[in-house]
Amino acid sequence: MTTESFLPNGLYALIVERTTKVAGQGDVELIKIAMGPLLHDRPGLAERLAHLEPCPCSGRMTADQVKHCLGVDGDYWPKEIYGAALLAAVEGSAVS
Template sequence: MTEEFLSNALYLTIVNRLIPVAGTGNAKANIAALEPLTNDRLNLLADRLAALAPCPVTGLVTDNEIKIALGEHGDIWPSCIRGHIMVADLEGDLQPH
């Protein structure tokens, strides 16, 4: 899967739109919240978001669970981490094989 880096504003907007609908079992509501993203990942990602378990501490689906799902299941990240990933990739390439 190809990584997708969104502007920080768009990434946070999507996370905030998902907070009320993630974990409700309603994949259609999650697809609507993901509306700015139109690609082949949406259905799988919407299903994953619909089935999110709540945070064990708060008992609610929080932005943390949503961000983890966006990254792990959609490979969607905020652009602010792009530089860190590039450095990590370079450091990995410099390690002896």
């Protein structure tokens, strides 16, 4: 299991932009090029992004789909949500 990683906002935006252009094409190598070393400890993420389905409404790959996959399957998040994530974790542990 990977731990969540909060990437600097600019890097996260760049990864989303680059990956959105090649996601869903079935080509794992293109995903590896787009994401670079971020895939080293998340081997299944490239495969998941390569076979991501396009938006059912528009029929196109969207940044939102890539962000969802990066978060849910890769545990990669933009640094800007770190505070909210930390607060949620603290509140969640207080309830338990």
